Structures are given as C-alpha cells and as structure tokens.
Amino acid sequence: MNQYLSDVWKVRYFWWHLSMSDLRSRFRRSYFGMLWAVMQPLGLTVLISLVFSRLFNQPIAEYAPYILSGIIVWEYITATTVGGALAFVQADAYIKQTRHPLAIYTLRNVVTGLIVMSVASLALVAWVVLFFPGNIGWSWLAAPTIFPLIAMIAWPLATIMAYIGVRFRDLPNALALILQAAWFVSPVYFMDTMFRNGGLGFLLDYNPIYHLLQIVRAPVLQGEWPTATNYAWCLATAAALAMVAALLGKRSEKNVIFYL
C-alpha cells in the first residue's frame, strides 16, 4: 500500500492538473466564477431555513448556519461519491494509454471538491462571526481538521464506487437513491435534538456522517471541542473504507481496462 501511495505521489503533477482543469471548466465563462461555490449553498440555506425554521420553530439565525454546515459537507460527500462512480469511465482515454495508479482518477474529484468546499466554508465562518461572535474560541482550531478527515473518507469511498461503477453502469442511478436514503437518516438538515427527542438517537451515535459533521458543528456552532468519539468514528470509517478499496484494487485494478 505504501508503494501504491508513493506511485500516486510520483504523478502528483498530473492529477493536480486534472483537478485544476476540472475547476477551471466548471466556472469557465461564468460571470461570478468561483463565487458560485459560496452563493449556491448560501442561497439554498436561505430558502430551506425560511421554511424549516417556521416548521420546526427554530430561530432562523441559529438554524441557518446549522443547515449551511450540513449542505457544505453533504454536497462534498455526494459530489465525490457520484463523481467517483463515473471516474474510471470518464478517464478511459488516459487509462487506455498510460499506466498510472487508478486511484488518481478518484483523487481528482476529491481534490476539486476540497477546494470548492473550503471556499464555501468562508460563508459559514462569516455568518457565525457576524451573528455569534461568542462562539469564537480555541475550539475553532479543531474545525479545519474536517478537511483531511473528509478527504480520507471520500477518497477510498469514491474509489470503491469507481470499481463498482465501471462493472455495473447502473451505479450512478442507484446511488441517487442510496444517498437520498442516507440523507434522511442523517442530521444534515434536521436538528440533532429532533432525532434524540424522537427516540432515534442511535441514528446519530452509529452514523459516521453525524460524527463528521460534529467536527465542524461542535466548535463553530456551539463553541465546544469535538469529542474523541467523533474523531474515533471518522478515523475508523476512513480505515475500513481504505481497506475495502485496497482489496478491490488488488483484485481488479489490472482488469479495469477491459471494462472501458
């Protein structure tokens, strides 16, 4: 596995270039350009919090950053997972031509997503600084650890999807359904207190998405440090996914070229 990662590092210029070119083509010829990465989640947040804060009787100023943090993290997970399912298929011209480690084609999505996500986070930080300056404290140092953590989870997850997606082209369609289901049982938009009060606390405690979200939400929204349990869940998820991805890769990396 170390050998594999060092091969990935050797061609870093190539996948970095692929990521950057994805970014460029995404915002090319648009007036607001990169600003869309901020405006999209922000606009969605305003719409949702207007409705949900009425429905659930939550003060909007408090509820909005909760939703915004949910959208930013959730968007990243769906984008890398769905993108991962198509990663090998889209990179077929490269795969048929050169022998680079295949995981670089999913790393491409992971890196592009990280950049979009970090730009979007600026909106969250700005919101909290404006409305809840009391939350600012040392615990904020923990918030940026979401970036390496989420990348460590998303990369193997996207790679697993890529291996399945190249074999079964049904995957992108199925994923839309699976992700929707995962969204429903996770505190992405719904407050965690709603789960707990409804007797569904186990949907939080055994849900890696909840623990991942807590890495940002605890410091930024509550001014508290994330717990060791939160970190343990994230790292364990990353390790489990990495193991599956490595096994899959060992078995089928060489044969992917036949499926393209």
Added chain:
Amino acid sequence: MSKTGIRLEDVHLHYSSIAFKERSVKSLLGSLLRSNRPRMRVEDIHALKGVSASIEQGERVGLIGHNGAGKSTFLKMVAGLYPISAGNSEIRGTVRALFDISLGFEPDATGRENILYRGLLLGFTPRQMRSIEEEIVDFADLGDFIDYPIKTYSAGMQVRLAFAISTSVGGDILLLDEVIGAGDASFIAKAKRRIMKLVDEAEIMMLASHDFSTLKSICTRSLVFDHGRIVFDGPTDEATDYYLETIGLPA
C-alpha cells in the same frame, strides 16, 4: 539493476468476456432466471496464446501479421496496459509507447499550456517540461498559433502539436504501432527523421507495421503473428517472405 531487456515465457492473454456480456444488474439477473434455456455463449477472447520471446538490448524488432493477429495486443501487453492471464513476463527499462497520440488536449487552453499538460500526463515534472518546451514549439512550427487556444487549430495543426509533444522524449524501450505520418508532405519528412532519432536512442524498439519497406529498413528481426501465436521469429527478410507465403502471395 540489470540492463534493458524483455523476456516472455508462454504468455497468455484473455480479454474477459464479462466486460461486454453482463453490463448491468438487469442482464445479470436475467441470465440467472433464464439459466435453463440454451443461449449463445460468449467466450473470453484468447488474444495471445503461449507467446514466448526474448529481446535483448540493441534489438530492433518488427511485428508482422494480419489485422487482429495480436500485434497491438502484444505491444500493449509489453507496455503494461493489459494484464497477462498466464505465463511469465519480465520487462526491464522504461517503456515509451506511441499508440494514440491525439489524446488529452484541452480545447480552451493554448498550445503552450497543452504542451505542459501532456507532459504531466506522461509523468514529467513542470520543470522538466519547461526545459524542453522551446524544442517542442520549434518542431511543431505553428508560428503565433502556439499561444492561441487549441480549439482554433485545424485538425492537421493539432496532429502536428500532438506529434511534437509525444516524440520529444524517448525511453529505453520504444513501442510503435505504425509509424505515424502527420500533416503535409514536408512535415511527414520531418516527422520521419524525428522518429528515427527516437529509434536510434532507444535500447529496444518494436514496430508493428504493414509497410514491409519500412520494416526491412529499420528492423533486423521480425516476429510474425497469426491468431495470437508467434509463428515465425527471425531475420526480417525471411519473416516477410514467410508471411507473404502463408497468405498466398508471391514473395
């Protein structure tokens, strides 16, 4: 590390039929349900059948055979793109393959930027690419167009740029699938000279071609392929005679 060389022992290669049979969950389930009904079996394609060869440093080897005989598969196997299903293959040295050179241009980026991108694809660092950029620009000879986006290029200009980039750096083992003729007459002559320079620099060169005069002028040794097997291995003159005989043409 020992010197450049290729050693193949009884190499078999299959294209797995699953790849074009059951593409979806639906057809997978469908085939389970109808398993008692007789249906057409799609076999794995046995593309290389027990190929053995040993190629030493300094050899120039031609690959001869009809379409689908296994020449390109053989080259892609040596390049490490296709996995072998049985046998032993040992390939020492960096492999440089020129198969499909018109890949990976970004239409909105300029010619100069695309030189960098293509170099990164081939595994070079930005610094290495800067050092050979001017040479590539000179060879492609596109004038001011080099600083225009690729999408403003004619098809011929794109091929020239692709060729100039792909042939700028060689390797220990050079694999060619047909010598590439690109652009107008004057460029083809220039292109041939450049390929020959790469061939001279390479430790080992393999060329798959139907053009016997080119093969005879470059390759001292040739392998004749037929239905995935090497049926002749020897001097190119004898190999071409053997091939012409088997297809019923006078030598």
